[in-house]
Amino acid sequence: MTKSDYWMVDEMPETYRITSTKILDWMPLGVIMQTPRPLLMESVDVAVIGSGIAGLFLAVRCAKAGLKVAVITKKEISTSSTNWAQGGIAGVLDTENKESLEMHVKDTLECGGGHCDEDIVRSVVNEAADRINDLVKHGVKFDIGSEGEYDLNREGGHSDNRILHAKDRTGAEIERALTEDANAKIDDNFKILENWMAVDLIQKEYGDIRKGVSGVWCLDPSGLVHTLPATNVVLATGGSGMLYKRTTNPVVATGDGVAMAKRTGVDVRDMEFFQFHPTAIGLDSEGTFLITEALRGHGAILMTISEYEEWKNDGKSNNPDDLSYMHNYSSLGSLGTRDVVARATDAEMKKSGDKNVFLVTEHLDAESLVTEFPTITEKLEAYGIKMGFDAIPVTPAAHYMVGGVAVNYEGRTKSKGHIINNLYAIGEVACTGLHGANRLASNSLLEAVVYSNRAAEDIINNIDLGQKNRINSTPMWRADDLDVLIEHAPLRTDLEALRVTMSSDVGIVKSYTRLQRAKRRIQHISDEVEMIWKSCKPTQDLVELRNLIDVAKLVVRGSISRDKNVGLHYNKDLEN
Numbered sequence: 001m002t003k004s005d006y007w008m009v010d011e012m013p014e015t016y017r018i019t020s021t022k023i024l025d026w027m028p029l030g031v032i033m034q035t036p037r038p039l040l041m042e043s044v045d046v047a048v049i050g051s052g053i054a055g056l057f058l059a060v061r062c063a064k065a066g067l068k069v070a071v072i073t074k075k076e077i078s079t080s081s082t083n084w085a086q087g088g089i090a091g092v093l094d095t096e097n098k099e100s101l102e103m104h105v106k107d108t109l110e111c112g113g114g115h116c117d118e119d120i121v122r123s124v125v126n127e128a129a130d131r132i133n134d135l136v137k138h139g140v141k142f143d144i145g146s147e148g149e150y151d152l153n154r155e156g157g158h159s160d161n162r163i164l165h166a167k168d169r170t171g172a173e174i175e176r177a178l179t180e181d182a183n184a185k186i187d188d189n190f191k192i193l194e195n196w197m198a199v200d201l202i203q204k205e206y207g208d209i210r211k212g213v214s215g216v217w218c219l220d221p222s223g224l225v226h227t228l229p230a231t232n233v234v235l236a237t238g239g240s241g242m243l244y245k246r247t248t249n250p251v252v253a254t255g256d257g258v259a260m261a262k263r264t265g266v267d268v269r270d271m272e273f274f275q276f277h278p279t280a281i282g283l284d285s286e287g288t289f290l291i292t293e294a295l296r297g298h299g300a301i302l303m304t305i306s307e308y309e310e311w312k313n314d315g316k317s318n319n320p321d322d323l324s325y326m327h328n329y330s331s332l333g334s335l336g337t338r339d340v341v342a343r344a345t346d347a348e349m350k351k352s353g354d355k356n357v358f359l360v361t362e363h364l365d366a367e368s369l370v371t372e373f374p375t376i377t378e379k380l381e382a383y384g385i386k387m388g389f390d391a392i393p394v395t396p397a398a399h400y401m402v403g404g405v406a407v408n409y410e411g412r413t414k415s416k417g418h419i420i421n422n423l424y425a426i427g428e429v430a431c432t433g434l435h436g437a438n439r440l441a442s443n444s445l446l447e448a449v450v451y452s453n454r455a456a457e458d459i460i461n462n463i464d465l466g467q468k469n470r471i472n473s474t475p476m477w478r479a480d481d482l483d484v485l486i487e488h489a490p491l492r493t494d495l496e497a498l499r500v501t502m503s504s505d506v507g508i509v510k511s512y513t514r515l516q517r518a519k520r521r522i523q524h525i526s527d528e529v530e531m532i533w534k535s536c537k538p539t540q541d542l543v544e545l546r547n548l549i550d551v552a553k554l555v556v557r558g559s560i561s562r563d564k565n566v567g568l569h570y571n572k573d574l575e576n
C-alpha cells in the first residue's frame with residue numbers, strides 16, 4: 001500500500017463522507033452506481049474477512065457476546081476450502097486418556113519435521129475435545145459408528161483412529177451448521193457482506209502497523225471501494241492454492257490475507273512449506289478435486305500407467321500393491337506420508353512423461369467404496385469414471401499453505417516480533433507453529449476452530465468499546481481519478497504466466513537455478529501488474545492477481561533462504 005492509495009477523511013469533500021447503516025444495507029445496485037464516491041461505512045467492533053470455519057466460528061461467537069460484527073466474504077458465504085474438506089477433523093475426545101493425547105502430539109511433531117512449536121502443539125491437541133464439542137453444539141453432525149460412539153477414521157501419519165468425519169464431506173457439514181447459525185444471527189449488529197472483497201488493511205498510523213489497524217478497505221460488487229472502520233480486524237482468508245496451475249483449492253484461495261498483512265509490515269513466515277496433495281483428479285482440464293487419502297487407507301493403490309497396464313495384461317490376478325512404484329520410495333507403499341507420495345509421484349511422472357498416475361480400486365469391494373465415499377463416487381461419475389471398476393487418473397496438486405501470518409497464542413499478529421493488538425489472523429492464513437514444516441492430515445480444521453475460539457475470547461475480553469467512534473482518523477480510499485479497467489486480457493495472461501512459473505519452478509521439487517529464474521519472471525509480471533494497479537480502479541481480478549504476486553514472492557524468497565531440506569521444502573541442490 002502506498003500513501004497515494006488513499007485520502008484522510010479530513011481531506012475529503014463533506015458530501016462524500018457517507019455514514020449510515022444504509023451503507024451496510026445498501027445492496028440495491030442502482031443506489032451504489034449513483035453514488036459517485038465512497039463511502040464511509042458504519043463502524044463495527046469486529047470486521048471478519050472470510051467465511052470459512054475460522055471466520056464464521058469467530059463471527060458468531062463475537063455476535064453472541066453482543067459485539068457489532070461485519071463478515072466480508074469474496075463470493076457466496078459457503079465458497080471456501082472449509083466447504084470442500086473431505087477427510088475430517090482430528091481430535092482426542094477423551095481428555096482423561098493422556099496416552100492418546102500424547103500420541104496425537106507425537107504424530108503432529110513427527111510430521112512437522114522438528115519445526116513445530118511443541119507448546120502450541122500440546123495446547124491445540126488438549127483443546128480439541130472442547131472445540132469439537134462446540135461444533136457439535138453448533139449442529140455439526142459427525143458420523144456415529146455401530147456402537148453409538150463417533151466413527152473415528154485414521155489418515156496418513158496418524159498412529160490412531162482419531163478423525164471425526166461426516167462421510168467424505170466433513171467440511172460441507174461444518175460449513176452448513178455454521179452458516180445456518182450465522183444467518184440466524186443477522187440483524188443490525190451482524191452483517192454478512194457477500195461478494196464484497198477486502199482490498200487492504202487501514203493502519204491507525206501510516207507506516208507503523210505496530211500501532212494497530214483502524215479498519216479495512218472493501219470492494220463492493222459494483223466496483224466501489226468503501227472504508228469500513230473497525231475496532232478489531234480478523235484475517236480469516238484461507239490459503240493460496242491458486243498460485244499453482246493444479247490445486248485442490250477453490251478459486252477464492254488467492255492468499256489475500258497474507259498479501260494484505262505483508263504490505264502493511266505484518267510478519268509472515270514459513271511460506272516455503274507448501275503442501276501438495278498427492279491424489280487430485282488428473283484429467284486434462286485444469287479443474288480438479290481431491291481424492292481423500294482415506295481411499296488409500298481403504299486399500300486403493302497407486303500405480304504408474306505402465307504398471308497398471310502390466311497388471312491388466314496379467315489378468316489382474318496379482319495384488320496390485322506388489323507392482324506399485326511407491327515401494328521404491330516408502331516402506332508404507334501407497335500409504336506413505338503426503339510429502340513422500342507427492343514427491344515420488346512427481347518423480348515418476350517426470351521420468352515417464354505421463355500426465356498422471358493411477359489410483360487403482362478394482363481389487364476392492366465396489367459397494368463398500370460407494371457407501372464410504374459418496375461424494376468422490378459422484379464426482380468421478382461426472383467424468384465417466386466408475387469407482388471400483390476404472391483406474392482413477394491422479395496427480396499431485398497444491399493443497400495447503402503451511403506458512404502464513406505469524407501469530408501468538410491468541411491469534412494476534414506481530415510486526416518485527418511486536419504484538420499488534422487489534423489485528424488477528426486465524427485458520428489457514430495464520431502460521432501458529434502447530435504444523436511446523438509439514439501439516440498432519442486433518443489438523444487444519446482443528447487449528448482453525450481452536451484459534452478462532454481463542455481470538456474471539458481475546459477480542460471479547462479486551463474490547464474497548466470507547467474506541468469505536470474514532471473514525472475521523474480513518475483514511476478513505478482514493479481512486480476517483482483512476483481509469484476504469486477496460487481490458488482484462490493482460491491480467492489473464494499475467495495470471496497464467498504466474499501460475500505456470502510457480503508450478504514448474506517452485507513446485508514439489510525445487511532447485512536454486514529454477515528459484516532464481518522464478519524470482520526474475522515474477523518480478524517482471526509484478527512490474528506489469530503494478531503499472532495497471534497504479535492507473536486503474538481496482539477490480540476483484542486485479543486485486544487477486546496483485547495479491548498472488550506478493551505471495552509468490554514470499555514463497556520464492558522463503559525457498560531460496562531455506563538451506564536445509566525439511567518437511568515440505570525440497571531443494572535438489574541440497575541433497576546429500
Ligand SMILES: Cc1cc2nc3c(=O)[nH]c(=O)nc-3n(C[C@H](O)[C@H](O)[C@H](O)COP(=O)(O)OP(=O)(O)OC[C@H]3O[C@@H](n4cnc5c(N)ncnc54)[C@H](O)[C@@H]3O)c2cc1C
Binds near residue numbers: 053075082197249252
Ligand atoms: C479439497 C480440500 C480438502 C480438505 N480436507 C481437509 C480435511 O479433511 N481436514 C482438514 O483438517 N483440512 C482439510 N483441508 C484444509 C482445510 O479445509 C482448510 O485449511 C480450512 O478449511 C481453512 O479454513 P479457513 O476458514 O481458514 O479458510 P477457508 O475455508 O478457505 O475460507 C476463507 C474465506 O475467506 C474468503 N476470502 C479470502 N480472501 C478474501 C478477501 N480478500 N475478502 C473477502 N473474503 C475473502 C473466502 O471467500 C472464504 O470465504 C482441505 C482443503 C481442501 C481444499
